Amino acid sequence: MLEAPRARLTAVAVHLPSRYRTMEEIRAGIAAAGSPYVPPPGLLQDVTGVRGVHVREEGECSSDLAVSAARKALADAGTAIGDVDLLLYAATCQDMFEPATSHLVAAKLGATCPVFDVTNACNSVLNAMEVASAFIATRRYRTVLIACGETGTMVTRWHVPDREALMRAMPGYTVSDAGAALLLTAGPAGQDDPGVLALRFAADSTAWNACTVSGGGSMHPRAFDDEHMTIRLNGDLLRTTAVEGLPFLRQAAERELEAVRASSFIAFHQIGMPQYQEMVDRLPLPADRCMPAVAEHGNCAAASLPLQLVKALETDRIEPGDTVAMIGLASGMSFGLALVRW
Known part of the structure; x- marks a missing residue:
């Protein structure tokens, strides 16, 4: 009986938007929104330990961030999009309710393989790795591209009525926009193989x-x-x-x-x-x-x-x-x- 192939992580890539928003700029945005409560200077960074976040360009979608990262991963691996057997979109964010964002990513990349979304909040990429590894182990697919596009700054709260509301919204002040991609391919499953x-x-x-x-x-x-x-x-x-x-x-x-x-x-x-x-x-x-x-x-x-x-x-x-x-x-x-x- 042939040994099942092992999913190998051939390439990993990220895309970070060039715009960067500091915690002080976020504080200024809360003030500009006319909030009844504006945190004192330095509070956001003191509470979170975060200096700032990456912010997408105006009109840039989750699929755009995913595509930018996917192109990097494919280039690093020397793999053509036509060699990808399955494309998984895995992220907290999406472009729209219907269709699945994986279709938009595939269209922008020129992919013609099967696609679907894997969504489980911040574990989406890790769950997509599980799906890809299972498909590769059963020889269903040999090359799987996982693409992720996060536009988390959309859930930042700008109008803050009081300090409690600020504290409940605190995770929204540390979220960044980012793209990521992983390319997994079938390989041998020996004791020392990757x-x-x-x-x-x-x-x-x-x-x-x-x-x-x-x-x-x-x-x-x-x-x-x-x-x-x-x-x-x-x-x-x-x-x-x-x-x-x-x-x-x-x-x-x-x-x-x-x-x-x-x-x-x-x-x-x-x-x-x-x-x-x-x-x-x-x-x-x-x-x-x-x-x-x-x-x-x-x-x-x-x-x-x-x-x-x-x-x-x-x-x-x-x-x-x-x-x-x-x-x-x-x-x-x-x-x-x-x-x-x-």
């Missing part, structure tokens, strides 16, 4: 209401209220959904976390520096093998894990043969973990 070694996922869906953008769906189909159209924390303001989920994550993936701690580089989803530090301290993770990308780039949602991989590659923190860990955390609440040999 590729996706392990995947583990879990969910605690009873916590779905902890962090929401509730407008636009069947619950609030024609919402215009900022409480529905901007991101909102609905639970304890002193804790985040990511931090609250750490005990659940340790219980669900105790064995895999040992392999994570032994990895050469560890990427995990980041929404702000306090959550970053708590992740490092409480899991616990070796700080010298992690990267606080959120401080400079903000929360890039589902593009945050690819961003950290690209930054690690650019600084030679990942070399061929290294094992890399990826930890995903998403509202819902969802958890994901991947181990990849480079």
